[in-house]
Structures are given as C-alpha cells and as structure tokens.
Amino acid sequence: MHSGSELTSTLFGFDPMWISSLILIATYAAIMSEKINRAIVALLGAGVMILFGVLNQEMAVKGVDFNTIALLTGMMIIVSVTRKSGVFQYVAIWSAKQVKANPAGILLMLQVVTAVFSALLDNVTTVLLIVPVTMVICEELKIKPYPVLVAEIFASNIGGTATLIGDPPNIIIGSATGLTFNDFVMNLAPVIIVIQLVTCAIFHVMWGRKLHAAPENRARVMSFNENEAITDRRLLKQSLSVIFFVILGFILARPLHLEPGTIAMFGAAVLMLLANLGRDAETQSHEVHHTFTEVEWITIFFFVGLFMVVSGVEHAGVLKMLAEYLIAATGGDLTITAIAILWSSAILSAVIDNIPFVATMIPLIKNMAPTFGGPEGLLPLWWSLSLGACLGGNGTLIGASANLTVAGLAERAGTRFSFVTYMKVAFPIMLVSIVISTAYVWWRFL
Template structure:
C-alpha cells in the first residue's frame, strides 16, 4: 500500500476512535474525516460527490429525507400516541411483554420495507409508549433496531445490502424467501429470548402509571383526522412503491422523496416547522461517513479485506463460506455495510464463478449476505438504521453512546452470526 492508502486508514481509525469515545460530536468527526480524506488525496470531489460506488449515496440520503418528512407530518396527527396507548394497554403495562410486542411490530414489516423506513415509523411510537409508562427508552430502541437488522435480512428488499447482492448474483425475491427467511425466523425467536436477559434492568414498571394508561382512550389521542387519512393514503402508496420498485423501475429514494413532498404540500402545514423535525444532523453524518468509506474503496482497502477473507479459505467451499459469514462481520461492524457489500460483492462473484457458478457455489452468496446483514448490529455506525435511531434518540433527549450500543450489539452479533454459520453448514454441507 502507498502512503495515501496508509493515511486514509489512519484518518478513518482516528475518526472511529473519536466517534467511539465521543471526544468529538459524531457529526463533526465524520465531516472532519471527509474533509481530511479530500485533503490527503484519498478521494476527490468527482468521486466523493458524484460516484455511485465510492461517494455519497444520494439514494440513501433522499430516501431518509423523504421518510423523515412523512414521519414529521404523521407526528402532527396524534397517530404515534394512539399506537403507543394501544400497545401499552395490550401489554397491560408489563415491560417485557411490551418489548416483545414492539419487537414483533418491528419484525413483521422489516422484510417488506427498507430497515430505515421501519425504524423511522416505529421509534416515535416507542418513545411515546415508554414515556406513558415511565420506562427507560434506550433498551427498547436498541432492541428494535437490532430486530430490524435481523428481520430485514429475510427478503431481497428488506435490507439494502440484499438488494445489491441480489442484483450482482442474479437472485430473485423468491430465492431470498427460500434461503434467508427460515434462518431469520429462527434468529428473531432467539433474539426475543435473549432480550429477556440482555435488557432485564429495564423491566421495572410503575403500577400507578400503568393504571393511568389502562384508563386512557386511544382514540382521544388523534388530533387531526383529515391529515391522518391523507397521510395514510400517501404512506400506503409509498409502501406499495417500495415493494414494486423493481417493476416500476423507480428507485426507493424517488418514491420516498416524492411521497414526502406530496404529503407536505397537501397537508397545508408550515414547511419551515415541518423541516425542523427532519434529522439534519443524521443526514450530515451519513454524508461524511459515505465520503470516508468511499475513500477506503478508492484506495483499495475494503477490496483487500474481501480478498484476504477469501484467500484465507484457500478456495475450499466450506472454508470460504465460513470466511464470508465471519469475515464480513468485522468490516460491516466498523463501516456501514452498504459500501462494504458494494466493494466486496464483485470478489464474491469471481469466487462463485470459479467454483462452479450458482449451482455448485451459490451458497456463498447466502453466507456473505448473512455476515454482512447481521454484522450491522455490532456498532452504532454498522448500519443505516442504527445511525438513524441514535440520531432520533439524541433529538428526543436520550443519548445512546457508542459503547452502550456495542455492549449489547457485540453479544447479539456473536450469537446470531454463530447460529447463521451453523445454518449454512447444516443446510448446504450436511443436508445435501
């Protein structure tokens, strides 16, 4: 590696430490790192701002912006308070029962919506219900985003890395249902059981608050029925657009930003007030992170990581599969898994082709997908959904530190990835 490559690695390492230790605000660290990458020549403006492979992913930025606008309008209808009161009553105020209910409410839509969209919709509900019951918010938010990262792995459209893998490997929606959904169901059940012990410190309830919530009428929380109906129509069209985006030949980002702007215009709300609820800090953090990771792609660092994992297996299918499951976790935990998958998937394609194509070595794609998707639970910057949840929590006065998240995330990642590796071994090497 040349001096620029080493400098790029050093810049990223310093920024990672700053984010992990919180010596500098994460947005300032990410944007500062992006500027440093430009100054040392690890990337250049053409790549940083205009490259789909090694620059800011504008599809992600505009998808987030569109959904944030929709959520900002929905918040004014009282819908989140309605669902929160309903969920609290359904769980009868029992903290663990409530967590299971919220985990299931996250897991069911996650395979059908982008995981960022799912958390944008479920997080406001969670914050509201925890406030109603006097419960600590952070454990519930962490449980939900981890559920989202697990459940989103079930389908082609549930997690952005899956879309990229499906496109590169020529895998269909049904292929993902057959190969990924069974293990995702198992992992979701395992996580529900784990959550009973991981978050046990949060399961203390106030009987007086529970009694007060049980007496509430959820319908009284609705503030604007006209706006709620309008939002429901737009949201339904947006979800349909997400599910059918390949048929419509329309990127999810276009669907989201179109829905957000249409709803904002039709709502007759003050655009300035709605814009205040957009997580601009989160969007800026993503931009900086994309530029930094793009620089690592440009300098070949991420590609080298992928090749090293493949070479370590020495061409043997079982060894390669295990290298992809476990080897994808570390880089996916250190950087957002979207650019990691974008840069390593060509290497996996070469390995699959040289090993006999999809018929003989197709399971390597599933090993790769599982490692990349599940590695998204390791740290707060490992997946887009994590970054969004941390940003919303901070805006609402709930600070989630890097190590607070990783304390749970590393345990969940280690457990789920080990089970996923056992699944790959059992399904593709034993039961054949």
C-alpha cells in the same frame, strides 16, 4: 472494476494503491475516534483523495451511489411528515393495551412493534419515536425502563435486517447489486423472524418474567387513550396511503423498471404535495423547509464522502488485491468465504461503523465474482454481509446509530447506559443471532 492505468496522475507520483489505502485507513480511524463529526471526516477523505490525484472530480462524482442517497433522503422525508400524525405512538400504546399492560407482555409487544417499524423505516427514526412512549409507559408501571430499551435496540437492528430499506447496509448492498426489496424479504425475513423470536425468548427469561407492576399502575396505562395520540387524521390517511404505495412500488420495482431511490423520492414528493394542499405559498415554504431540516444531512453527506473514498481505493486496485488475498485465505471455497464474511462482519460491525465497512466490502466482494461463477454465485456472500453487518451492530453500544440514540434519549430521562454493562448482555445475544444466521446461510444458500 477500473485498473490503475485509468487513473489520473497522483501528486508527487505517489503509488495510488498506497496513498488511497492510507486515506481510507485515516478516514476509518477518524470515524472510529469520534473526535470529528463523521460527515466532515468522509468529505475530507473524499477531498484528499481528489487532491492527491487518486480520483479526478468526474470519477469521484461517478463513485457516489445516488440511488442510495435518493432512497435514504426520500424515506427520511416520508417519515418526517408521517411522524407528525402520531401513528407511531398510537401503535405503541395500542400494543401495550392489547396485553393488558402486563410488563412482560409489553416487553414482547414493544419488541415486535419496533422490529416491524424498523423493517419499514430507518432504525434511528424508529427508536426516536418509540423510546419516549416506552419511557412514559415504564414510568406509569413503575418498572425500570432499561430492559425494555435494550430489547428495543435489538428489535430495531434485527427488524431492520429483514428488508432492503430497513438498515443502511442493506440499502447500499441492494443498490450496488441490483437486489430488490422482494429479494431481501424472501431471503432474509425468514431467518430474521426466527432470530427475533429467539431474542424475545431470551429477554423474557432474562428480564420479562421478573417484571411486575401493581394493578393500579397497570390500570393507569390501560387508561391511556391511544386515539389522543393521533394529532392529524387527514395527514395520517395521506401518510399511510403513500407508505403503502411506496412499499408496493418497492415490491413491483423490477417489473416497473424503477430504482428504489426513484420510488422513495417520488413518494416523498407526493406526500409533501398532499400535506400542503390548500395551504398558501408562505405556509408551504415554511412546512417544506421544516421537512427538509428533518432530513439527517450528516448521514447523507457521510455517505457522499464515503462513496468517494471507497471509489478511490477501488480505482487504485486495492480492493481487487484484498479480494484476491481473501480468496487465497479461504482457498476459493464459497462456504468458508461466506461464513468468514458473516462472522468478520458481525464482530467488526460491533466495534466500528458498519456503513463504511459495508461500503468497502461491496466492491471487494464484487471482485470475487470470477472465482465463484459470476454475480449469481455471490448471492450467499451478500446475504452473509447483510446479516453480519446489521446484526453485529447489536453487540456493543457503539455498534449502530440506533443504540447510541436510545442510550442518549434514556440518559436524558435519567436511565444510565454504560458501555460495559450493555456489552456484557448484548454481545452474547448478538453471537446467538450470528450462530442462527450461520446455520441459515449454510442450509439455505451453500
């Protein structure tokens, strides 16, 4: 934590605490308004932070967590190359056929597939790959796709919570705290499995048991040839091998003394090398260029700008002050603080972007270390923040990027998603997941 005395002098001698707070609030407000692209907002916020002298350029660059940036970019490249093989469609169709194209079974299986993919890949990519197959299956079965799509939104956000790489909040938390892939799996996966099972049961009772398809329509899905979904077997083998070794790398990151960002970026480079072996220079340039265009640069630059904005308020001492207020409000009680973070993260993440929220909360929580006996004492708070921020995103249609992606794709195919209709169903189910998380955090960590 840096004190205010380390700061460069601010423009017009403004109080750095006030000016950095105003910039943070204005950035949040602009992101929430969705009137201006969030990457533009974050970069503008970062620029204003420097222009006002809250940060100098060196401090701003230091504020960017390049491990998070490398991890996100590396995984985006790996997924971009892998998706060309058709493996995701293969698994979705295969799973639908395992339940004999029974609609209730498909509802269940597609949730499981989405949750598993989301745990290993980013959520938006997962739903981008799963939704078109889902729409085709539902059309062939002549059932409404809405229940399946809502269940997939939940599965994507729930599954993503289980691992370090599953959801951006976890990536930021892991990178900022040194918590490893294994730490996330050991501490979060058990409760995530329970939450996913409960959610599957809720969706079955609510929708699954009422879904019926005529035998001839089920036969049409059973006639799908999943092998035809595999478009490039060589690439499939290469991609799965690289993903296997990247995940192995995440598991062994601590003994290998490697950061996840290095592992992901190295894996991305190896996969691009394998995929381009034997191609001439021009084709390689074309393929690599295409792969790079698939990286979500809006997200990457959003992170860069956001890290700088948060770094500004951190350097100004705002987050230390907020941490002291929070500790005073909870009486320095770890249980109350953990539960407060879990619930406030969940509720706020349902209505605001959870990435800036988590980015702001991390230094705030770090400031509580002296009260709770050092960094080790903060572990319950990190797990509470992760569970709240990731699962809270299910509460409304704007709660997570994956939700908006599914809604956008569905509307292009004629299935309407309304904010209120979705929230009426989703918010109570999200609260159920937070109740389960509360019991788990209390039982396991407090």
